[in-house]
Amino acid sequence: MIRARDLTKYYGPRLAIDHLTFETRKGEIVGFLGPNGAGKTTTMRILTGYMPPSEGDAWIADYHVVDDSLEVRRRVGYLPENIALYDDMTVWDYLAFMGQLRGVPNLEQRIAEVLERVNLVDRAESFIGSLSRGMRQRVGLAQAILHQPQVLILDEPTIGLDPAQRVEVRELIREIGQEHTVMLSTHILSEAQDLCDRVLIINQGRILAEDTPEELELRLRGAQRVRLQVGGEAGAAGLQPILSRLPGVLRVEAVDDQHLEVELAPDAAPSTRPALAQAVLDAGYTLHEMCTASLSLEDIFLQLIREEAASGPAPDAAATPTANEEA
Amino acid sequence: MRAIWIIARREFRRYFTSPVGYLVLFLYLFILGLIVNNSLQQAYAFSLFQGAPPPNSDIIIGPMLTLLVFSIPALTMRLLAGEQAAGTLELLLTAPVRDWELIVGKWLGAFLFVLVLLALTLIYPLALHLLIEPGLDWGPVISGYLGLLLVSAALLALGVAISAMFRNQVAAFAVTLAVFLFLWMVSSLAGAGNPSEGVLRYLDFGNHFYNAFFRGVIDLQGIVYYLSVTAFGLLVGTVIIESRRWRG
Structure with missing residues (x-):
């Protein structure tokens, strides 16, 4: 049409x-x-x-x-x-x-x-x-x-x-x-x-x-992200090295004093989330909130742009059959 | 061709749903009335003391051209500038209408309005006819009005073209008026012996009117001049809209 x-x-x-x-x-x-x-x-x-x-x-x-x-x-x-x-x-x-x-x-x-x-x-x-x-x-x-x-x-x-x-x-x-x-x-x-x-x-x-x-x-659900709100005198950044060591965790990012974003591996076990919560408590912090960070359009763009950059000038034929013929 | 009529009819009606149309009608008739009244009083005074001949239709048709020069920019400024400013041009340009049909439709709508305006001014010659003995010589009235129609067609086409160039109606008005005044005065630029004198006199739209139609002469050269200017204006307007598409 x-x-x-x-x-x-x-x-x-x-x-x-x-x-x-x-x-x-x-x-x-x-x-x-x-x-x-x-x-x-x-x-x-x-x-x-x-x-x-x-x-x-x-x-x-x-x-x-x-x-x-x-x-x-x-x-x-x-x-x-x-x-x-x-x-x-x-x-x-x-x-x-x-x-x-x-x-x-x-x-x-x-x-x-x-x-x-x-x-x-x-x-x-x-x-x-x-x-x-x-x-x-x-x-x-x-x-x-x-x-x-x-x-x-x-x-x-x-x-x-x-x-x-x-x-x-x-x-x-x-x-x-x-x-x-x-x-x-x-x-x-x-x-x-x-x-x-x-x-x-x-x-x-x-x-x-x-x-x-x-x-x-x-395609975009490859990585799951979890957002945590924590309380503690040392600030959220103090949790970064601790949580990074947990199995199934790819990356931890301290957003500000109270918030962390944790990226989980696509194949992370269901028990990863309880383990995260336990680790926060064990480290002497309080856990106020834990939720799935939804993928925004912005994330999709960032991810697609990253993919594109990673695949270099060659077309990513599998993902975009018609789009990048000229790339 | 159908589209031209649809657009023209809408534009014509719009003059009666907006203040601009009424304002132009009112001011035109009012100022013309003042001028005619003044001329009549003068003529009356002269006739008392000097036995001068009674006034003729010149006192009415003479000022009408001047008034058109100032009225037409107000009638054309909105036609395309307004559509561009409001963004409504986008839907017109994606409707199955050719660019020249749009321009001609806009022009025709304004021309129909001027027809109404000129028809209303006929009350003045009629009144004069009743006032003087032995009545009015209708020859110069007819040729005068024909001349005014031709002038209007030409000026409206130029106004439409200039309106297509702008988004701002005030700018369109000012530039249109400036162009009209230039074309009106252009022959005064021609000094004697100036090689371009003939060209400049030809370009002057007032010359063709006052030297022919105003004097009761229906002049072929004048008709050709006014129709050429009309066609030129409509062509320029179309080209501007087309180029606007390319620039996006």
Whole structure:
């Protein structure tokens, strides 16, 4: 459905995306995961026909994004990051305007359907300027699905929403994903895990990994980390040499006076954790808390970047079959 | 082509849902009214003491060009600069609309508004017609209004192009006005014997109006001039939007 080959974009001398190659299938929800400035928005803007790439090609439903830009734009629904809407129009008038531009048949009926879908029927006559952040986002989604596009491109669809609205929008995307191919970007790992069939991890304009969320998690679960909060006059750093000697412990790091992070070997015995606790007590400290340090997106990046650095310039073929062809 | 009409209609309506449209309409008609009133009083005074001929449509059509030069930048400043500042341009540029259709649509919307504005000013010639004996000579009125329409088309196209260059509406307004004033005064730069005199006089949009349409002459050279400027402005606007895509 979406195909990109060696997609590259320079802003002046700055390289925003660097030879991206990927493909998505029909009816798939693909997540584009990466920190701010990774190149997600740039890639999406190229795919929507907003701007041409500096090098490389991309196709949507077999139409080239530059050569057949209008055909691509007819087939894509787009929700830009922080969507900008005309505040001086009502929801209905805005959707009517966008629908007319896109030549939607039976427009009135379709607008009514879409409003129902995004749960905005009672705000149809409200001015967009008077809507809350979450409602604006839903107007944006309504606009994106109005013409029943084959491909839906959503740039940070849940950014700036409160938790309840976020759940709502995710639910909506999941529903929409049953009929459309969806590509969405996010910097929230759990969101990608929750919604996506497949995740592309992107950093500094390059794809670092491409996998299902489950496999990605498995790969990253290699090392387990435990976070300890301890009390004692000597400070947490005093425990470092003691805990390092325990079997199954790879590394101990004192975060501050009270907190330690302990990295366990992937094959550490289940008894390692009780042993840690006992060692803390035996050393004359008090143990206040012990929990699994969850892997944040940042950790995943650090790990992937470390892996990349370790594997040198050669492609890490097993992990990223399509991403690093040019590395 | 359908897209042009959709965009034009929306832009036209927007002038009536924002203060700018009403402000321009009100100020234009009000200031024109003041000027016409003043001219009438003068003409009345002269006619009492010197038996001068009654005033003609010049006192109305003369100042209308000047007022357009100051009004049109206010009408065009928002057209693309506003979309760029708000970020709404992104969705327009990802809709199945060609860049030139967007530019022409914006221009047409503004042109329709100026049509309404000019139609409303017709109350002044009608009033004058009733005031004087034996009534107004309608020839110069018709050619004058035709000239004003052509001038408006050209100035609006330049305004749209300049609006495409900016994100800031105030900057777009100031630059548009500066360009208009330059094109208005340009023939005064031409001293006698200056080799570029002919070119400078040709560029002056006031010349084509005051030397022909204003005097009741429908001048082909003037029509060609105004239509060329219109096409030039729309082309420049399109090129700017296209280049904006490349720069991202």
